[in-house]
Amino acid sequence: MxxxxxxxxxxxxxxxxxxxxxxxxxxxxxxxxxxxxxxxxxxxKTKKDLLKSIIKPTLVKTIAPFEMDRFSKAVFHLEYETFEDFLNALIKNRMEFAKKNKAVVKIIIQEMPFQDDMQEELKRLFKDKMYPKVATVLQSFIDKGQIKELPIPTVLRLIISTVVGLVISSIVLENTPFWNEEQETERTIEFIKNGLK
Amino acid sequence: MxxxxxxxxxxxxxxxxxxxxxxxxxxxxxxxxxxxxxxxxxxxKTKKDLLKSIIKPTLVKTIAPFEMDRFSKAVFHLEYETFEDFLNALIKNRMEFAKKNKAVVKIIIQEMPFQDDMQEELKRLFKDKMYPKVATVLQSFIDKGQIKELPIPTVLRLIISTVVGLVISSIVLENTPFWNEEQETERTIEFIKNGLK
Amino acid sequence: MxxxxxxxxxxxxxxxxxxxxxxxxxxxxxxxxxxxxxxxxxxxKTKKDLLKSIIKPTLVKTIAPFEMDRFSKAVFHLEYETFEDFLNALIKNRMEFAKKNKAVVKIIIQEMPFQDDMQEELKRLFKDKMYPKVATVLQSFIDKGQIKELPIPTVLRLIISTVVGLVISSIVLENTPFWNEEQETERTIEFIKNGLK
Amino acid sequence: MxxxxxxxxxxxxxxxxxxxxxxxxxxxxxxxxxxxxxxxxxxxKTKKDLLKSIIKPTLVKTIAPFEMDRFSKAVFHLEYETFEDFLNALIKNRMEFAKKNKAVVKIIIQEMPFQDDMQEELKRLFKDKMYPKVATVLQSFIDKGQIKELPIPTVLRLIISTVVGLVISSIVLENTPFWNEEQETERTIEFIKNGLK
DNA sequence: TATGAATGAGACTTCATTCAT
DNA sequence: TATGAATGAAGTCTCATTCAT
The missing domain is CATH 1.10.10.60 (Homeodomain-like)
Structure with a gap:
């Protein structure tokens, strides 16, 4: 480029x-x-095109890992014995990514509601690439009795809400004395783990 | 008017x-x-002024209850013996409000990041009117041993993340077969309660 | 307006x-x-729209007479015994119109080749409103033996070529010492009349 | 080149x-x-220059024949006994040329009105190279009594109008079932001949 | 000689805001 | 009080032309 x-x-x-x-x-x-x-x-070609060129790669990189082997090994490999280990890997990985791409993540969150074509693409990516894999892993933890018997979408919603909240807090509060990232991450993991036990 | x-x-x-x-x-x-x-x-006076006239009352109404007696009675009255009862009252009340003001809530979420003056006002409202009251209540539950020993801001962050996630899901998925509001609300309350226990 | x-x-x-x-x-x-x-x-609404608003009325007025009674009486009324009388009325009427609308006529001639939508409209107007009436009149003169036995489209082509040539000359040479409009008009009528006899 | x-x-x-x-x-x-x-x-050098490089040679070739010997022999040679023979040679020759250079002819017709410098050149070419020769020939036919006593410019205008009309029709209607070129050419020659008799 | 990236002037169009009615 | 015509600044985008390679 x-x-x-x-x-x-x-x-x-x-x-x-x-x-x-x-x-x-x-x-x-x-x-x-x-x-x-x-x-x-x-x-x-157009200003809108510029926006797409900004959003798309990050969107793809956000979702892509879920279908790649290396990440699968890192996050989804079933060798993770405990749900906690899985959460740890997932959250730290996504946090790091979000902070490296802070600005683009902000743009995505803010513009997505008005960009119907990109919404469509995001939905497709989520449904085809991400959801199936995540669902399998979560189901395995339910089967092992590490997560309560709940519908997968509900579990996912609760996890995502909490993680997105963590990410936003981290972005907003970054570099303020109020924010101890490592500690808050630990607490968040604990919260989710207990919440779903 | x-x-x-x-x-x-x-x-x-x-x-x-x-x-x-x-x-x-x-x-x-x-x-x-x-x-x-x-x-x-x-x-x-200006278009921006029109925006403010839309956002402000809802913002105030969002925060205001926390300082009013009737709501205090409904939500914050210390007669609530359990954290669960408190969560129940809080979430149901805020959900109802959010859905009644769906459009304005959407506007607030989307425009707030770009309106520095309103951000300032929101922060002030939050810090002066809402936080002290909520903090007191939460502290009382911690004292009673119903919530884990965690810093109040962390507790608040986790609750707000989860509730906002619930509200957004409810707005987005409203009227789809995937969404059973009552059930999801119950599950969310359970999730928070256990997460913080 | x-x-x-x-x-x-x-x-x-x-x-x-x-x-x-x-x-x-x-x-x-x-x-x-x-x-x-x-x-x-x-x-x-657009610049193109402005062009259309300029062209259309003149286009309609160019064609319209052929379907209106008063003009029919003036030009197409079968009471015209001779082809010469008809030519006289036609040419003088159109010459006058063209000169009154000189600028717009110039615009139409120059822009029409690039405005596909207007071309379509012009074709439609010509085929539906103008041609049938003119054809009838010309045929009547053929039947009376005042015009040679030729296909109507050919007759029309020859007349139009000559008249358009006259109009353009008149516009271009107007106000030069080389141009005696009345005389040239007479000669043109004579030319067409003899050419088709 | x-x-x-x-x-x-x-x-x-x-x-x-x-x-x-x-x-x-x-x-x-x-x-x-x-x-x-x-x-x-x-x-x-410039885009305009490119236009000139396109128009000029065709313009010259359009006029040039009138000063060249071979063409003179073909068209203007006084051995042509009749005006009809002359018309025949002229029209067929020019028709062929116009069709071979269809695109450039179209460009010339459309752009000439906006290119003042080229207009000047065209006028000069016409006045110096073409008009004198054509005038001589036409005068000879008038003298022989084959054409009516009319001013040469008028005769020329009528001929050119009709021929240009023929050329345009031929370009526009080419390859449609409505157009029989040979026949229409004959009819046009006949029309001019009689019109000027 | 040929390239094509880069330029910046200028095109059309939108829009918040004003103001005479 | 209410209107909506008028404004002109500012926006996106196109394009002939230049110039370093």
Whole structure:
């Protein structure tokens, strides 16, 4: 990927995250990226296209691990004897990812509700790639009696709510004296584990 | 409040929720409200002002109960012997409110990150009106041994994450066969209760 | 029709005729019309729309007479004993119209080849409204032996070519010493009459 | 002439004819010609220059014959006893040329009204090279009594109108069942001949 | 010689806001 | 009080042209 293209993407990510997609002008992006406004449109057909080019890779990388072997080994390998080990691996991995991609994650959360086409894609990715694998693993823990007998979607909802809450808190409170990330992560894992026991 | 003013607010709420604040034109609002575009600016100095007029009352109503006696009686009265009873009252009350104000809640969630002045106000409201009361109640449950020894902010974060997740699921999945609200509410309460035990 | 709307139309007609549709900027039109650029778009949704609003009425007025009674009386009434009388009425009437609408006629001739939708409409108008009536009249002159036995489309092509040539010459050479309109019109009528005898 | 230059010219002719000069982008031409956009500007200083390079040779070739010996022999040689023979030679020759250069002829007709410099050149060519020769020939037919006593410009206007009408019809209706070229050419010659008798 | 990335002027269009009625 | 025509700033995007490679 071209150097200017990268600079444009970086500038766009930063400003989109700060002011939102619609409130960001291409002129502003160009200035921050140190390119001419026209240059943006050489690399991205439209402004919307630029947004997609930002969101899609991160979306894919968010979901993708669930279908890859290495991650499977890291997170979903059934050798994990306990639900707690699984939660540990899952949360730490996703937390790290979210913090590395803080700005893009913010953009995704904020713009997704207005981007119907991307919503569709996200749903598809989730249903086809992520859900089946996660469901299998969770079911195995239910079978082993480590999680209470609940519908998988309910279990998933509760886990996701809590983890997303953790991620957002971590992003918002990062670098404040109120936030001890390791400790809060431990507590969150404990909370979920007990909540589902 | 004038009839036209109400019609403008209603129209704005509906469109803001659907398309977002920036992507909604005052012309569109005027048409839906059946008033002239100029009329909007008679009641609301600017478009941003209209947004504030929508968000603020709901924000206040979201927080206000925590300082009012009747709600205090309903939710925070220390006569609640158990944490479960408290959670029950809290969640059901907030769920009902969120669903009654679905559109405005959506607007608040989506626009708040970009409205620094309102963020400030929200923080103030939270810190001054809501947090002290909630903290007291939660502390009382900790003292009684119904909740684990954890910092109040952590407890609050975990509860709020889970409840917000419930509210969003309820709004998104409302009227689909996948969603049995009463059941999911019960399960969520159970989850929090056990998670914090 | 509003005064500003008229001023915009007049300005657009003048500049379109001079520089062509694509080479005319809305900014230029606005300046000539003494309105703000945005005002143009209150009255005409797009620039293309403005073009249509210019072309269509003239197109209709060009064709319309052929279906109206008063003009029929003037041009097509079968009381015209001779083909020459008919030609006289036709040519003088159309010449006058073309000169009154010089600029718009120029625009139509120049832009029509690139406006597929209008071409379609023109074809329809011609086939449904104009051709049938003209064909009837021409046939009657053939039957009376005043015109040679030729296919109607051929007759029409020859007449139209010659008349359009006259109109263009008249527009181009107007106000030059080389042009004596009355004389040239007479000669053209004579030319057609003899050519088809 | 370089191979790339030719490919550029060919591509430009095709697209100019289809979409018009202003609506054609150099990028589009480059793609169709299979060259880089910059290459266009190596051979033609500006886009306008490219247009001129297309129009000029055809314009010259349109006029040139009138000053060349071989054509003079073919068309203007005074050995032609009759006006009809002359018309025959003229029309068939010009029809063939127009059809061979259909696209460029279309471009000339459409762009000439907006290109003042080329208009000037065309006028000059016409006045200096074409008119004198044609006038001489036409005068000879008038003298022989084969054409009515009319001013030469008028005669020329009537002939040109009719022939241009024939050429356009031929281009537009080419390959439709409505068009029998040979027949229509004969009828047109007959029309002019009788019209001027 | 040929390329094509980069430019920035300028195109069309939208929209919050004003103000005469 | 209510209107809606008018504004013009600002937005997205296109394109002929340049220039380093």
């Amino acid at each position: 071209n150097e200017k293209e990268i600079k444009i993407l970086e500038a766009a990510i930063e400003i989109f995250a700060e002011k939102g997609f619609v409130s960001t002008s291409t002129n502003e992006i160009a200035k921050k990226a140190n390119v001419a406004e026209g240059t943006i449109f050489r690399y991205f | 004038n009839e036209k003013e109400i019609k403008i607010l209603e129209a704005a709420i509906e469109i803001f929720a659907e398309k977002g604040f920036v992507s909604t034109s005052t012309n569109e609002i005027a048409k839906k409200a059946n008033v002239a575009e100029g009329t909007i600016f008679r009641y609301f | 509003n005064e500003k709307e008229i001023k915009i139309l007049e300005a657009a007609i003048e500049i379109f005729a001079e520089k062509g549709f694509v080479s005319t900027s809305t900014n230029e039109i606005a300046k000539k019309a003494n309105v703000a650029e945005g005002t143009i778009f209150r009255y005409f | 370089n191979e790339k230059e030719i490919k550029i010219l060919e591509a430009a002719i095709e697209i100019f004819a289809e979409k018009g000069f202003v609506s054609t982008s150099t990028n589009e031409i480059a793609k169709k010609a299979n060259v880089a956009e910059g290459t266009i500007f190596r051979y033609f």
